[in-house]
Amino acid sequence: MERDRQPEEIRFDKYWLTLKRHRFPASLMFLVVLAGAGFVASMERPTYQAEGKLLFRKRDRTATLLAEGDKGTQLEALNNQNTPIDTEAEVLQSAPLVQKVIEDLKLKDKDGDQLAPEAFLKQLSVKGVKGTDILLVAYKSGDAKEAAAIVNQLIQEYIANNIAMNRSEAAAARQFIAKQLPALSIRLEQAEINLRDFEEANEVVSLVDEAKSSVETVAELSQRVAATKSEYDNVNAQTLALRSRVQRNAQAALTLNNLNQSTGVQQAFSQVQQVEAELASQRARYRAGHPQVQILERRQQALGGVLRQRIREVLGSNQAVSRTELQVGLSEQKLIEQYINSEVNRRGLASQLNSLVQARAAYQSRATRLPRLRQQRQALERQVATLRTNHNALSRRLQEVEIAENQDLGVARVVAKATVPGLPLASKQKLILAGGSIAGALLYILTAFSLDLRDPSIKTAKEAREAFPFASLGLIPLMRQKSQFGRKVSINAVPQLPVIEHPSSLTSAAYRMLQSNLKFLNPDRRVKSIAVTSSIAKEGKSTVSANLAAALAQMGHRVLLIDVDFYRPVQHQIWGLVNNVGLSNVVMSQVQLKTVINRVQPNLDVIPAGTLPPRPLALVDSKRMSALIAAFEQQYDYVICDTPPLVLASDVIALGQKTDGVMMVVRPGIIDTNSATEAKRMLEQSNLELLGIVTNGVAVENEPDSYLKRAREYYESVSLTPSVPSAGEVPA
Incomplete structure (x- = not known):
């Protein structure tokens, strides 16, 4: 069951790391939204709400003198389609009534102009009380007396308008019915004649008996x-x-x-x-x-x-x-x-x-x-029945509207007038702040993921393996130490040698595993000379070269570390050497080989880059370099060559032809997808012997599916532990 849930946990960790990676700009957006919500909340003024209630009563059907059995119903439109309460609520909010109230009370806005109907309606609320025939009318205003006056005035205008509308509707209905009733009588008589003619023409007496x-x-x-x-x-x-x-x-x-x-x-x-x-x-x-x-x-x-x-x-x-x-x-x-x-x-x-x-x-x-x-007979009978029903209904309606036209009654009465509210409405400051917090959190997430989508860098070891689908030789975490204030700071301002300085650390163990993996790359042919490179600068290829050489030397192998980066050599800084003369001087036959070989550790010799030549590729691709590499392979068990980045210089391709293989260093957070694609293309086109990739600078917290997480728990008793590199860390 734990294994089945693992993909969901990994996906959650990936999203969490994305939010954590872009926390500074995302937090800024969150604070801006939250500050805006706080400003809006501080500007809120007390608001008073006055309420009045209208009851919509049933018609007194006894006054209409209708036929017996006609049940009383609530007021409804003549077409009998809409819900009465909803209809009257819309009438209360109609523009003529609203405009009449504004003019009667001389309502003004903040600028002293006449209040616009749109602004009036924003503060007005008209809704029915559930399960009753009561309509609740409420108005919000900063002035309690004004709110009560507006509600009462609106109710009075509605009742007066309702009485006038009822009388006008009844008069219009009476005129309409008086015109329609004679024509309907003629149609009913003609329908009865058609039914009689049909029965005579087809000799129809009882179709049911005849059919039987x-x-x-x-x-x-x-x-x-x-x-x-x-x-x-x-x-x-x-x-x-x-x-x-x-x-x-x-x-x-x-x-x-x-x-x-x-x-x-x-x-x-x-x-x-x-x-x-x-x-x-x-x-x-x-x-x-x-x-x-x-x-x-x-x-x-x-x-x-x-x-x-x-x-x-x-x-x-x-x-x-x-x-x-x-x-x-x-x-x-x-x-x-x-x-x-x-x-x-x-x-x-x-x-x-x-x-x-x-x-x-x-x-x-x-x-x-x-x-x-x-x-056909049923159709004729239905037509007669329909016309007869309509004729009877229209006759009754004519009597009803004649009585209604002479009445002076409304369909609503005031249940409760609006009184001046004593207390303002509950403040919305908390609601505004909560909404601002939610909006800020959403904007935080949106900002983080937007920046992550625009960031082309490779961020994890898993993405690095996907970009370089080659054999993985090892994962190298970075080392950190805690300052006196408890904050983690980088110890990699200059490339370090944890294999020598911190042999009990997780990083040192990772390098020892790397040198062990090199032994089993090819059981038929032992790899002796290795060109270490990376796609771009600052991926830690020099650090990996130095620590790998030290790890091999500690295992009793005779190792030679050569700095072949004639653009930005670093090995002399790592080992504390002088770079006056080195490999370039030997290739150009300016000095003897033994004068540039420096013994830095037991079984470990280092040759610095030497004087930087104007044309580095000419030196690397020379026959003299091929002869030196062949001689080094005879004298040493391993020859480690620190080369320039693959995408920035073509020296690696030339040197890779002279060595047993190329080892690619990839550092998440530094390399981007474009550089990785270009490096992969160059490796495939050059037909170099690629030994595999070493993922450097791995942050254990960013790799939930890596063995480093368990390994760190094992090494957590050591004072120096691997962690995420700081923003100012610049590896070699």
């Missing part, structure tokens, strides 16, 4: 349609089955049945068959052309003609009929008769079904029209 009867009839017809359809389906199935057995359509079957049932056709066909049989017998006995054969042939033709004549008489056409159709057995004849009877039955059922469907459709059509007729 139509529904029952349609339901009955639907049942009969369903039954007939079922019977038709059965007969149709039988017909299809018989047709498949007969293998003829209905017409062919009917023709065949008629031929087989015709006695004349069957007798002629029998005679033809007998002649053909006899002819076949004679042909077997005689040759063609024999008189007996010819007689039989002529007889065959004659009987054939008789057969065809009788077939035409039966069928009514010259339809050709085969002999197989004239020779049908008894069983087949019965089957054909069944088929024909089934077909006749099927067609009868189809006709009956069609009649039922049509009848049902007719009733459904009528039933479909009934809702539309009912809707």
Whole structure:
């Protein structure tokens, strides 16, 4: 659970640090607002408030002689839309009434001019008492008597105006109603005629009963349609089955049945068959052309003609009929008769079904029209009812306004007149001061965050890691000491050596951790020569170089610290050396190397920068410098090179090519985002071996998510503890 709440705590600490970081300008804005509120509070004068009350009574409806059952209601506008109390409150604050009071009482402003209605309304308060019909009228003024006089005068003007307005409204309403009532009577009569004509034209008596009867009839017809359809389906199935057995359509079957049932056709066909049989017998006995054969042939033709004549008489056409159709057995004849009877039955059922469907459709059509007729009738009835209601209401209203026009009554009476207040209102000084404090606090926050948004500097170690997404080698806090008055002051006016001077401090432990991290950067290749740089000046690269060299030397390593910053060398000041000769003199072959090497601590040698050359880059990029670095790597375990800032000088790029890697020092509060972006770009384009970054000058209070907070608790028994650098601190 604690881990789940940690992001919220970190965010709160970040906001708190922002407010703390810009506390001086933000506090100034807070004090200005608070002083302004105090000035306004001091200028406040005593104010008196007089109050009067108006009661809005119910109308005496018995005086209006309205119809029985009309309930009395409170006064309300003729259109009956707004809340009466709210409406009368607006009337009390109307410009004509206010102007009349100002003129009657001759009210003046501070300059002696007539009081403006706007200024009058600012001091006037009109509101209803909750749950009652009482309206509270109050006025504030520096003069108690004037406040009471104004309230009483306003109430009197309102009552007089209300009586006149009621009478004028009643007269106007009477004239309006007198004009509207005749026209409404004509419209009501016409609506009643339209309803009567509609009922006569559509033969409407009782649409409800007709609709019920139509529904029952349609339901009955639907049942009969369903039954007939079922019977038709059965007969149709039988017909299809018989047709498949007969293998003829209905017409062919009917023709065949008629031929087989015709006695004349069957007798002629029998005679033809007998002649053909006899002819076949004679042909077997005689040759063609024999008189007996010819007689039989002529007889065959004659009987054939008789057969065809009788077939035409039966069928009514010259339809050709085969002999197989004239020779049908008894069983087949019965089957054909069944088929024909089934077909006749099927067609009868189809006709009956069609009649039922049509009848049902007719009733459904009528039933479909009934809702539309009912809707039209209801519309006409509503129109008649509405017009009749309006006519009756307008007639009653005419009687009411005629009586009201002759009455001289108001709708409000004075419940309590305003009296001269004895005590002023409660002072608002505390409220003004509280509001000023709140406004000042908000302005404090706004100022702090506005300044923070405009500040491009990197403020915490976390932001530094985000700006330089490289390996983090360590966090270096700054050391402080307490003055005799308990205030924290910086001890970094000149770069210090806490590794030597305060070995038990948290800062010294941080440098020892840094030198330990360097050993594990590359397990395959040991890093011996390191170029220490920063993005811009004052980030503490020289201090980090000196303390890192001292920490390595204390671990028994032979270390050489070289000041390669030919612009602003500092190492000779840190170690108390003379900078008459140094590295630049050796590179230019002016002195021998051994004359510039200074032993400052056991295992630690320092070479100062020497004479500042006119062209530093030429010395750094020379072959002589490459040879010296290679020689130093042979003689020492570590070679630490203090170089100029990366963004300000290109010497670092040249020297970085000659060393094993570059170590970047980043100090929150000094470096800005633009410089960090440029330094990152230069590192990426130069293809230097970047060992990592060292975050210097870390304020433990500003890093709630850092291990330094716990580490400081561990080292808090030491007299010198890390803290936030002061405004005047200038690191190397």
